[in-house]
Amino acid sequence: MIHHVQVACPAGGEDLERAFFSGALGWEEVPKPPLLAVRGGCWFRVPGVGGPDGELHVGVDDDFRPAVKAHPAFVADVEATAAALTSAGYPVNWADPEEIQGRRRFHTRDGVGNRIEFVAAR
Numbered sequence: 001m002i003h004h005v006q007v008a009c010p011a012g013g014e015d016l017e018r019a020f021f022s023g024a025l026g027w028e029e030v031p032k033p034p035l036l037a038v039r040g041g042c043w044f045r046v047p048g049v050g051g052p053d054g055e056l057h058v059g060v061d062d063d064f065r066p067a068v069k070a071h072p073a074f075v076a077d078v079e080a081t082a083a084a085l086t087s088a089g090y091p092v093n094w095a096d097p098e099e100i101q102g103r104r105r106f107h108t109r110d111g112v113g114n115r116i117e118f119v120a121a122r
Contacts, residue, residue, distance in 0.1 A: 001051065001052060001054070002054055003054065003055065004043075004054060004055035004056060004057050005054075005055075005056055005057070005072040006056075006057040006058070006059050007056065007057075007058055007059075007067065007072065007110065007114045007116075008058070008059055008060070008061035008064055008067070008114070009041070009058050009059070009060060009061070009064060009111075009112045009114075010060070010061065010064035010112060011040060011060050011062065011064075013058075013060070013064070013111065013112045014040065014041060014042045014058065014060075015111075016110075016111030016112050017042060017058045017110060017111045017112060018042060018111075019088075019111050020088075020090065020110045020111040021044045021056065021058075021110070021111075022044065023088065024084055024085050024087075024088035024090060025081070025084065025085070026084070027044040027045060027046060027047065027056070028044065028045045029042060029043065029044055029045075030043040030044060030045050030055060031043075039059070039060060040059075040060035041057065041058045041059045041060050042058050043055055043056070043057045043058070044056045044058075046074060049075045049076060049077070049121050050075070050121055056072070064112070066109070066112060066113030066114050066115075067114045067115055068113075068115055069115065070115070071107070071114065071115035071116055071117050072116060072117070073105070073116075073117035073118070073119050074116070074117070074118050074119070075118075075119055075120070075121050076118045076119070076120070076121075077120075077121075078104050078105060078106060078118050078119070078120045081118050082094075082106055082118070085108055090108050090109065090110075091108055091109055092106050092108055093106055093107045093108070094106045095107065100119070103119055103120050103122070104119075104120040105117060105118060105119040105120060106118055
């Protein structure tokens with residue numbers, strides 16, 4: 001079990017990330033501890049599929065560049081997730097399921113351009 005993964009955003013990019021993770025995906029925002037909140041960023045609870053919930057942390061990076069290759073991959077109902085993201089205007093790029101043992105999956109870009117993957121449960 002991974003407790004959390006972190007992606008970066010530019011200073012002031014938190015609302016774009018909230019629109020993606022809370023708005024489009026419906027993930028609950030988790031309050032940051034006060035000592036960390038002063039750094040900016042935001043945290044979200046990632047609903048567990050067949051396991052415990054995890055977290056996604058968004059941290060402010062003064063030298064931000066979107067991650068275009070490195071990415072977290074989340075287990076999800078990919079059909080419903082793709083529909084929600086498409087409806088909200090985010091790109092959905094389906095991958096060949098044969099690449100990873102026949103698992104249906106897609107990539108998208110979060111509110112600031114980071115690559116994010118969603119993979120169907122086994």
